[in-house]
Amino acid sequence: MRFCEPESLRWGFPVGFKPKYERGIRIDMSDKTQMRTIKPATGLRGEVRVPGDKSISHRSIMLGSLAEGTTRVSGFLMGEDNLATWRAFASMGVNIRQLGETELEIEGCGLDGLREPGDVLDCGNSGTTMRLMTGLLAGQSFFSVLTGDQYLRRRPMKRVVGPLGEMGARIWGRDGGERAPLAIQGARLRPVNYVSPVASAQVKSAILLAGLYTEGETTVREPHLSRDHSERMLGCFGADLRPFSGGVSLTGRPRLKAQDLLIPGDISSAAFFLVAGLIVPGSELLIANVGINPTRCGVIDVLRAMGGQIELVNERLQSGEPVADLLVKHSNLKGIEIGGELVPRAIDEFPVISVAAAVAEGVTTVRDAAELRVKETDRIAAMVSELSRLGVEVESLPDGMRINGRGEFAGGEVSSHGDHRIAMSLAMAALAATGPVTIDDTSCTETSFPGFWRLLAGLCQGE
Numbered sequence: 001m002r003f004c005e006p007e008s009l010r011w012g013f014p015v016g017f018k019p020k021y022e023r024g025i026r027i028d029m030s031d032k033t034q035m036r037t038i039k040p041a042t043g044l045r046g047e048v049r050v051p052g053d054k055s056i057s058h059r060s061i062m063l064g065s066l067a068e069g070t071t072r073v074s075g076f077l078m079g080e081d082n083l084a085t086w087r088a089f090a091s092m093g094v095n096i097r098q099l100g101e102t103e104l105e106i107e108g109c110g111l112d113g114l115r116e117p118g119d120v121l122d123c124g125n126s127g128t129t130m131r132l133m134t135g136l137l138a139g140q141s142f143f144s145v146l147t148g149d150q151y152l153r154r155r156p157m158k159r160v161v162g163p164l165g166e167m168g169a170r171i172w173g174r175d176g177g178e179r180a181p182l183a184i185q186g187a188r189l190r191p192v193n194y195v196s197p198v199a200s201a202q203v204k205s206a207i208l209l210a211g212l213y214t215e216g217e218t219t220v221r222e223p224h225l226s227r228d229h230s231e232r233m234l235g236c237f238g239a240d241l242r243p244f245s246g247g248v249s250l251t252g253r254p255r256l257k258a259q260d261l262l263i264p265g266d267i268s269s270a271a272f273f274l275v276a277g278l279i280v281p282g283s284e285l286l287i288a289n290v291g292i293n294p295t296r297c298g299v300i301d302v303l304r305a306m307g308g309q310i311e312l313v314n315e316r317l318q319s320g321e322p323v324a325d326l327l328v329k330h331s332n333l334k335g336i337e338i339g340g341e342l343v344p345r346a347i348d349e350f351p352v353i354s355v356a357a358a359v360a361e362g363v364t365t366v367r368d369a370a371e372l373r374v375k376e377t378d379r380i381a382a383m384v385s386e387l388s389r390l391g392v393e394v395e396s397l398p399d400g401m402r403i404n405g406r407g408e409f410a411g412g413e414v415s416s417h418g419d420h421r422i423a424m425s426l427a428m429a430a431l432a433a434t435g436p437v438t439i440d441d442t443s444c445t446e447t448s449f450p451g452f453w454r455l456l457a458g459l460c461q462g463e
């Protein structure tokens with residue numbers, strides 16, 4: 001791995017870091033919210049590279065900070081969510097240095113080396129930052145407070161505060177610990193044997209991170225396997241971890257050793273171009289270097305079941321994660337039923353899956369996906385409302401939605417609801433619309449996909 005060291009880069013905050021503002025405020029339609037109009041497209045062709053995986057990038061900072069030695073990360077996602085995690089660890093005394101566009105060096109300070117932050121830690125829009133850090137901070141010897149933007153402060157936190165309480169954590173929040181800001185007084189934790197009612201990697205990871213600070217074995221069971229990046233990376237860093245069918249156990253107080261990590265492209269970002277390639281006639285796209293961890297690639301299974309032609313090329317293993325290039329061709333899609341264990345494996349992709357379903361022939365039904373209601377926004381309500389505005393026949397279900405595919409979208413005006421994945425999904429719908437589609441607030445895509453609009457414009461120009 002080669003690193004460069006431009007002089008302008010310093011320890012502390014990332015280059016180009018700008019303070020975050022609250023998004024989606026309708027009164028202000030200045031450039032902060034970035035209203036955009038997207039025109040229909042034909043024949044998208046070429047090679048696309050998407051930014052690094054968001055979930056893995058968060059974990060690289062967290063485990064790199066807790067390890068002994070210097071961790072080098074390549075392919076780090078410089079999105080707003082990950083920068084929030086970066087800033088939080090910098091505030092706790094960790095030296096994190098940017099070496100290149102997507103390369104970092106983290107000077108680990110060991111399991112007990114974090115320092116009390118002098119101010120509230122702002123997680124921005126990032127649920128992963130807040131929930132995982134709640135677990136991590138619960139076992140420290142200091143006091144800390146976590147907050148976030150208007151969307152994150154509405155999201156449920158009891159799902160981590162509850163089990164952490166069973167471990168002896170002392171955490172307070174609004175609505176009896178359900179909503180941020182969360183105040184955490186570090187405490188001596190004990191191991192737990194927790195059966196989670198939801199398949200959630202954030203819950204599982206929060207408990208495992210807290211489990212690092214206990215003497216003994218912590219076990220988490222979940223109804224279906226959620227993404228296992230924490231387990232894989234903890235394993236790479238040398239933690240004693242035993243996955244079993246239905247759960248995972250971890251022995252506390254490991255010595256974590258610094259690693260060189262190569263982060264693959266984010267399948268959740270690749271998913272937009274998978275769908276674009278499938279629904280825009282005449283398209284053929286190669287999406288290079290994408291993580292295909294089986295706990296994440298449900299979207300490929302769903303789109304293939306709908307009749308999508310997606311080929312995995314050059315499969316390989318990188319820093320403990322499977323990776324491939326994805327070749328996608330325009331296909332005639334058909335409606336399907338989606339539910340069960342597939343849902344957590346595709347949980348972030350349902351907004352764009354609903355776009356593919358609207359183009360498919362026949363009815364697509366999504367069930368068992370009530371978790372979508374507590375994401376960055378209620379993604380069932382948001383997609384039902386916005387797809388309807390584009391002329392799609394779509395019905396909301398308590399735990400999903402039913403979409404009657406009709407081949408195309410009408411043009412019109414839609415809202416991102418300040419949610420990055422809704423904004424990008426609607427942009428994909430716009431490509432297959434009969435007229436221009438205007439999206440009210442597109443600045444939110446910075447959360448997970450900096451450079452998205454440039455990439456999209458480049459593809460469309462190449463028609």
Ligand code: S3P
Binds near residue numbers: 201205227
């Ligand atoms: C994430 C887990 C998922 C996902 C989120 C990222 C993670 O949330 O929706 O975008 O990095 O652990 P849940 O664990 O709540 O399902």
